Each structure stands twice: as C-alpha cells, then as structure tokens.
Amino acid sequence: MTAEAMLASDFATLPDLIRAHAADRGTKPAIIFAERSMEYAELDRAMDRIAFSLQRDGAKQGDAVAILGPNTLEYALVFLGALRAGCVAAPLAPSATPDQLAAMVADCGAPILFHDAAHEIDVPARKISFEGLLDWLGDGTPVPVTVGPEDPFNIIYSSGTTGTPKGIVQPHAMRWVHIGRAPAGFGDAVTMVATPLYSNTTLVSFLPTLGWGGTVVLLAKFDAREYLVQAEKHRGSITMLVPIQYQRIMADPEFDRFDLSSFTLKTCTSAPFSAALKADILARWPGLLVEYYGMTEGGGTTILVCNAHPDKLHTVGKPIEGQDIRLIDDEGREVAQGEIGEVAGRSGAMMTGYHGRRDATDAATWYDEAGNRFIRHGDIGRFDEDGFLILLDRKKDLIISGGFNVYPSDLEAVLAQHPEVSDCAVVGIPSEQWGETPIGFYVGSGDPTELLAWCNAQLGKTQRLADLRRMDALPRSAIGKVLKRELRDLYR
Structure with missing residues (x-):
C-alpha cells in the first residue's frame, strides 16, 4: 500500500x-x-x-x-x-x-x-x-x-x-x-x-x-543563534518551540537579519505563552503562529491561530473540532458558562494510563453523566463569551491566602510588566497568619525592595507578595517549564 x-x-x-x-x-x-x-x-x-x-x-x-x-x-x-x-x-x-x-x-x-x-x-x-x-x-x-x-x-x-x-x-x-x-x-x-x-x-x-x-x-x-543559522540554511518551514525558546530567539539582536521567509507554520505548547510575546512573533516572523494547549496524557486540545485572532492572544483558543473540554469544580460537577473550574478533556488522543499506577490513573480520570471518560488536566481556567479558553493557573499552584484564591499567573503578569524584569515566577509557601502567602522570584537588574513595593502597589490587598527574591536564572525543565517545586524548596 x-x-x-x-x-x-x-x-x-x-x-x-x-x-x-x-x-x-x-x-x-x-x-x-x-x-x-x-x-x-x-x-x-x-x-x-x-x-x-x-x-x-x-x-x-x-x-x-x-x-x-x-x-x-x-x-x-x-x-x-x-x-x-x-x-x-x-x-x-x-x-x-x-x-x-x-x-x-x-x-x-x-x-x-x-x-x-x-x-x-x-x-x-x-x-x-x-x-x-x-x-x-x-x-x-x-x-x-x-x-x-x-x-x-x-x-x-x-x-x-x-x-x-x-x-x-x-x-x-x-x-x-x-x-x-x-x-x-x-x-x-x-x-x-x-x-x-x-x-x-x-x-x-x-x-x-x-x-x-x-x-x-x-x-x-537549543541555542537561539544556532537555531536561526540552521533555519535559514535549511529553509525551515515548520517548527514547534516552547515559549522560553521563542523569547530567546526574538531577543537575539541579529534576529531581523535572518531570512525566515520560508516558514509557513510555527507552533507552541508546554508552558504559558504571553500575549506580548505572541504579538512580537506575529509582527516579525513570517508564517502562521499557532498555540496548542493540551497534555502529554492526552485529553482535550485547544488551538489558537494567533494571526486570525489578534484580540484573543491572552487565551489558548478553542477546543479542536471533535474534542470535548469541560470545566469542573472540586466535587466533580460541571461549572456554568463563564465560571472558573478545572479543565477536563476527552478526545481520540488519550493515554492508556500511567504505567503500573492505577491509583494515579484513577485520580487523573473524570467521567461525565453519560459515563464518558475524560482526563483531568490539572489546570484552572474559564471560557470567555466567545468560547475561548483562558487559563488561570495550575490547580496545584493555586495559593489560598486568608481564604482567598490567589492565582500566581496574575501576579507574574504584573511583575513581567516592569522593564527591569526579564523573567519571573510566583509560588505559595506556608504561612501561620494566612495559611499560604505568595513569594516572588525574578531575573533582572531591579532592586528587590523597590520592585516589591512597585509590584504590590499594582496588586489587590489579598494578592500582595510577602517577599521577592532576585535570581540569576529560574530553574526550568528541558522544555521550558518553571520548576516551582524547586523554588519552594529553595525558599524554605
């Protein structure tokens, strides 16, 4: 055949x-x-x-x-x-x-x-x-x-x-x-x-x-300059990169001298992809830019064709046709349109399970009222009025401070706006007074005390950072995910 x-x-x-x-x-x-x-x-x-x-x-x-x-x-x-x-x-x-x-x-x-x-x-x-x-x-x-x-x-x-x-x-x-x-x-x-x-x-x-x-x-x-050299040499047309790689490529001072006109499709997945970075890529790198949101385990996948939806760059797009994504609360009940819940997805692309880990497989599984199997993504989000999914944070990273839900991504978005911050992350640590409290880490030239005051002035009272630490680099996995567990351990 x-x-x-x-x-x-x-x-x-x-x-x-x-x-x-x-x-x-x-x-x-x-x-x-x-x-x-x-x-x-x-x-x-x-x-x-x-x-x-x-x-x-x-x-x-x-x-x-x-x-x-x-x-x-x-x-x-x-x-x-x-x-x-x-x-x-x-x-x-x-x-x-x-x-x-x-x-x-x-x-x-x-x-x-x-x-x-x-x-x-x-x-x-x-x-x-x-x-x-x-x-x-x-x-x-x-x-x-x-x-x-x-x-x-x-x-x-x-x-x-x-x-x-x-x-x-x-x-x-x-x-x-x-x-x-x-x-x-x-x-x-x-x-x-x-x-x-x-x-x-x-x-x-x-x-x-x-x-x-x-x-x-x-x-x-991966090396940003070598990537550009090889992409130009081989007339690359398609690529899948993670956000930190896009960030480093776009920051290369020689980026605009490379001929990348052969590209027809650039995709991204695996970590939060900021709207500002998406906009920069759209403006300077030819071809479609598509963000996929999903899991290695499978479940549901969303897609955002950034060129077609420049007003939705803060979202991860809509579910792929034929895939089913629901939002559920802590009791496993579906939430109403516009409300916040944990993402659970179902599609033809799903893992069989975790090898030798029936307990973990069961914990990652949710069934709807019709008995259909879904995989829990572990992310918290909501659908906007047009059906685009807005991710708020990983469920395990949610900080409950004084009884209020604090989403680290909201605090990271504020920190990232400061011109002297090039990278940042926020985690929750135990607090006798509040149960948990948010702590920030950043890469950049700004003074920690001044940055902490500036950031907290932009945040609501229940969101404010208890501390801010400067680092040479954030710990990341090979595909660019910030290792927040390491940050928590480091702070402790």
Missing part, C-alpha cells in the same frame, strides 16, 4: 508509513543532523537492522526499550527501530537523577538501555552505548509484527515537577491521531526540531513530519 493510501485509511503505523515513503521517495532526506543527512531508504534499512538486532537479543513485542541521552541521529534511529520491532520506546530525561533514571528503567521493565557515554547508570538492563551501536548492529531482516491501535507506542515519563515521575503510556492510536491531524503540507515540510526527543512536545512535530514524508532538521541542543 502506498503512503498516500495509508494516510487516507483508518489506521496505519509510523514504521509502515516510513517503509512506504522509502519506496515512494527513497532519496528524499528524512533526518538531517549536524552535517549528516539520512534519506528515507537509508532510514528504513537502519530501522530494520535495529529491529532485527533487538529481536536477536530477545526483545519481544511489547517490551520497553529505554533510551537515554541528548538529541543525536543514533537516538532517533533507536527510537524508530524499536517501533519497527513492535517494542515500546521509553525515552528518558538526562536531567533526572541517577536514582530516578534507575527507577524509570525498573518501572517500564526495559531489558535493554541505549545511552550516550555521558549517561552511564547502574541498572540491571543490558546497556548499549550509542558510540558502540555499529558494533552491536546485525544485518538481518526482522520478523514482521502486527501492531494494533491500542498497543503501546511509547512510555513518556512526566518531568517530575510534582514528585516522582510517572510513566505515561501512549498507544499507537494516539500517535495516529497526531499524524492524521497534521496538515498535508507536512509532506513537503522542513521541520526544525530544537527540543529533546524524550519530550512529547518534540514528538508531536517529529513523528507527523516523518509520517507524512517530510524532512526533520534535528538540533543537538
């Missing part, structure tokens, strides 16, 4: 799509990394060799294959080759501690761990370094496997910003939805990938590009 026919069908797997592209457009570049370019025919053969070698070494269909390291071509090949063998890709974050990494390998039960030289950890799994990958590879043909929509595709571990990382099991059906909802233009795309391959943020652009037969330009790590 041709790739075109597969993409028009009810279900196809990514390895089968890549096989079809190899037959249809074998000499087209599939992945470009540094000075290396791999065509679709080469990619297909490399996936076969990895799948054969995994099966030779006893890896069975449904087994997890753990992968640890920064972005490299070898990393991408192992990920895709594991899928060809019917295995489950389990990419791990190098930023995790050795104990956390060992716990993840044990949790997913991976018999094999692929890693780079800088990440040697003590685990019972067989360990294969990327540097020794060629010596490990055999040259046979893998035994074909039959994969169904509900079979696991990958296990993505949560960032651990709220505690012990949880393994999010995503089925092939979920990835098929991601491929299917991508515009047909992905087949001619040159997609710039500058976020880690262990992040779902990356995979929702990396996988659809290969599924449609486009070209991925994979960067080893």
Whole structure:
C-alpha cells in the first residue's frame, strides 16, 4: 500500500508509513543532523537492522526499550527501530537523577538501555552505548509484527515537577491521531526540531513530519543563534518551540537579519505563552503562529491561530473540532458558562494510563453523566463569551491566602510588566497568619525592595507578595517549564 493510501485509511503505523515513503521517495532526506543527512531508504534499512538486532537479543513485542541521552541521529534511529520491532520506546530525561533514571528503567521493565557515554547508570538492563551501536548492529531482516491501535507506542515519563515521575503510556492510536491531524503540507515540510526527543512536545512535530514524508532538521541542543543559522540554511518551514525558546530567539539582536521567509507554520505548547510575546512573533516572523494547549496524557486540545485572532492572544483558543473540554469544580460537577473550574478533556488522543499506577490513573480520570471518560488536566481556567479558553493557573499552584484564591499567573503578569524584569515566577509557601502567602522570584537588574513595593502597589490587598527574591536564572525543565517545586524548596 502506498503512503498516500495509508494516510487516507483508518489506521496505519509510523514504521509502515516510513517503509512506504522509502519506496515512494527513497532519496528524499528524512533526518538531517549536524552535517549528516539520512534519506528515507537509508532510514528504513537502519530501522530494520535495529529491529532485527533487538529481536536477536530477545526483545519481544511489547517490551520497553529505554533510551537515554541528548538529541543525536543514533537516538532517533533507536527510537524508530524499536517501533519497527513492535517494542515500546521509553525515552528518558538526562536531567533526572541517577536514582530516578534507575527507577524509570525498573518501572517500564526495559531489558535493554541505549545511552550516550555521558549517561552511564547502574541498572540491571543490558546497556548499549550509542558510540558502540555499529558494533552491536546485525544485518538481518526482522520478523514482521502486527501492531494494533491500542498497543503501546511509547512510555513518556512526566518531568517530575510534582514528585516522582510517572510513566505515561501512549498507544499507537494516539500517535495516529497526531499524524492524521497534521496538515498535508507536512509532506513537503522542513521541520526544525530544537527540543529533546524524550519530550512529547518534540514528538508531536517529529513523528507527523516523518509520517507524512517530510524532512526533520534535528538540533543537538537549543541555542537561539544556532537555531536561526540552521533555519535559514535549511529553509525551515515548520517548527514547534516552547515559549522560553521563542523569547530567546526574538531577543537575539541579529534576529531581523535572518531570512525566515520560508516558514509557513510555527507552533507552541508546554508552558504559558504571553500575549506580548505572541504579538512580537506575529509582527516579525513570517508564517502562521499557532498555540496548542493540551497534555502529554492526552485529553482535550485547544488551538489558537494567533494571526486570525489578534484580540484573543491572552487565551489558548478553542477546543479542536471533535474534542470535548469541560470545566469542573472540586466535587466533580460541571461549572456554568463563564465560571472558573478545572479543565477536563476527552478526545481520540488519550493515554492508556500511567504505567503500573492505577491509583494515579484513577485520580487523573473524570467521567461525565453519560459515563464518558475524560482526563483531568490539572489546570484552572474559564471560557470567555466567545468560547475561548483562558487559563488561570495550575490547580496545584493555586495559593489560598486568608481564604482567598490567589492565582500566581496574575501576579507574574504584573511583575513581567516592569522593564527591569526579564523573567519571573510566583509560588505559595506556608504561612501561620494566612495559611499560604505568595513569594516572588525574578531575573533582572531591579532592586528587590523597590520592585516589591512597585509590584504590590499594582496588586489587590489579598494578592500582595510577602517577599521577592532576585535570581540569576529560574530553574526550568528541558522544555521550558518553571520548576516551582524547586523554588519552594529553595525558599524554605
């Protein structure tokens, strides 16, 4: 079956799509990394060799294959080759501690761990370094496997910003939805990938590009100037970046000299995306700017086409067609239009559950009166009169001070307006007097005492910051989320 026919069908797997592209457009570049370019025919053969070698070494269909390291071509090949063998890709974050990494390998039960030289950890799994990958590879043909929509595709571990990382099991059906909802233009795309391959943020652009037969330009790590150089060199047309990356790119003093006219689509997700930053990108970077709001776990997704709704940049847009997003209160009851509630979403792209964590899966699940399954997003928001979703904050970050709800995002928005503040975050800490009280952290040149007075003068009495601390940089995950738990621990 041709790739075109597969993409028009009810279900196809990514390895089968890549096989079809190899037959249809074998000499087209599939992945470009540094000075290396791999065509679709080469990619297909490399996936076969990895799948054969995994099966030779006893890896069975449904087994997890753990992968640890920064972005490299070898990393991408192992990920895709594991899928060809019917295995489950389990990419791990190098930023995790050795104990956390060992716990993840044990949790997913991976018999094999692929890693780079800088990440040697003590685990019972067989360990294969990327540097020794060629010596490990055999040259046979893998035994074909039959994969169904509900079979696991990958296990993505949560960032651990709220505690012990949880393994999010995503089925092939979920990835098929991601491929299917991508515009047909992905087949001619040159997609710039500058976020880690262990992040779902990356995979929702990396996988659809290969599924449609486009070209991925994979960067080893993110650097704003290098991103601009590579985007101009390769005539990048599509990219998925997180807000902090957009912020650093737009702040580059040489930004306007780079030719970015080839871009047709820029997307963003994973962290709060300020209206001011969206407006700056619209004004200076060609092509559509689209914000997606959703979760690695799936649930509902909203979309905001910023070019079409310049008056809604403070929102995350409307639910994608066919997806259902509700707002619920603490008792699990739906709230009225315009009222504040926790976001719960339902779609065809939902995790199977947290691996080995039935309690966590149940806690993240909500059912409506008809018995339909929704996933709780953990965010608090409200719908405006036009049906656009306005996010207020993470539910776990809500500060209840003196009985009043205080949303850190409101305080951060005020702090960010000061010209001497380049980055900021607000967290709640225990208070004997108020139960909780807000504390601010910022990056910038302003004096903390003067900034605290200025900020509190703009805030309501129940919102005022109890303290403000200057930092060289806020702690962030690899995809730009502020690690508020670290800020709370640091302050304590």
